[in-house]
Amino acid sequence: MLTTSVPDPSQKHRRREHGLMLALVSPALLVILALIVLPVGWLAWQSIYHDGFTLENYRRVFTEDVYWRSFALTFEISLAVTGIALLLGYPVAYLANSVPKGWSILILSLVVLPFWTSVLVRAYAWLVLLQRSGVINQLLRNLEWISEPLALVHNTFGTVVATVHILLPFMVLPLYATMQKIPNELMQAGASLGASPSLTFVRVFLPLSLPGVLAGCTMVFVLCLGFYITPELLGGGRTVMVSMLVSRNVELYNQFGAASAVAVVLLLSVLAIFVVVSRFISLDRALGQK
């Protein structure tokens, strides 16, 4: 009996199909492997290997003052930016969700508009607005509210103002998407049972919008951790965020090992946040909002 030697045609077809699909995906995958997986792997390797294995770079990152302060400052700024973005973004998302369709489209387009202007352009705009001879200081002096120009930029304040501006859309969009899914009937039910509008908001609407809050806060916080251009241009050299530590170690001091170790710690922090948050919400959704 000769039964097993004949290959199953459907299996052969399936194998060809798999081969084709892998071939189609391979150019993109190759680019990703060569230009992000390999470089990041290289950084990781360089952080622990220099003429033999060493943890010296990590010892420096975790013990030396410069590094500690920069990490602490970066987390503080990111927390502040996230908090402010939530406070500013929630009312806007709430309003966009509660007005008629045409208005909500207008509000959302205004939110997304800055999204498509270069970060450099916006950094320039904030310099124009905030510097000593800038628009805001001139205005305040003309109104005689102040006699000396305020230091609004080249410090942490200016960095936070411009960073919130850049990251606010990442807060508003997930918030709006979540609020859209909250059925209106629930609020009406709350009202019909005698609850005041503020009580239905606190007890019904707010808890149901929390997934959006979490998604928005995660996006803003994580993006802020790696921010580079804004603190570099608006921080005035004193606000040294982690990303600047990385670039200075490369460009000014040629400390490639130290730069790599800082980058690895930053990346691990970001991944850890993603892993923790993805236990609560679907990250595809948070990313897909972009």
Add this chain to the structure above:
Amino acid sequence: MTRSAAASIVLYAISALVLVYLILPILIIVPISFSSARFLTFPPPSFSLRWYQQYFANPAWMQATRVTLTVAVLTVLIATPCGVAAAYAISQSKLRIMRVIHMALLLPLVVPIIITAVGIFFVYAKVGLVATMPGLVLANVMLGLPYVVISVLAGLQSFDPAQEMVARSLGMNRLRSFFAVTLPQIKSSVVAGGIFAFISAVDETIVALFISGGQYQPLTKRMFTALRDEIDPTIAAISTLMTAASFMLVLLASARQKKGG
């Protein structure tokens, strides 16, 4: 009743302020770009086109603009077909590994860009791609891929693969049936993905700061250096042009996406 009225007035007021905060910085650049003054005065003393002349007459700015446009066009030409092929395979294949590959293709959005930039710089330094055109294009292809993949996957979601099967059962080969049946239906999302990749390449700054140099410096790198050293309204003129161009592209992309597909 009055309390909820007051609450909604507060809500409107806060939202209006936030929207002003979002829009004002972008609008303020336009009058400044037409200012006649060397230093920042607002409102401008009188209007002029000198900063636009300054930009168009300066060979360094023009060279940088050429580099940016060349990189962006090449990025679109490479990233779009790669991204479409990948998105097609991810949506059609039942292979388990496709999920992992899908995640991998989104990595450029997840890894902080400064880390990517430094990593690419180290790799390029080893293989001699620093300060070259191919190096710049490749990096931007990588950064633009996720936009194409996301956009095309969204387009393919509403596409019924059975249609392609029909075309093939009628005798078309795979490639022809893709171009004749599938592609026309997802065309809009392909174009939108390509436009996003273009904008991403024009705006890209951080990777360029590390890996570009010499005559192959894009506009953003020159702008960054100019902003760090001295502020000159030429930047406002360039910013106005960039913003206008990118808004036009976005409008184009969203108009296409709305048309379906």
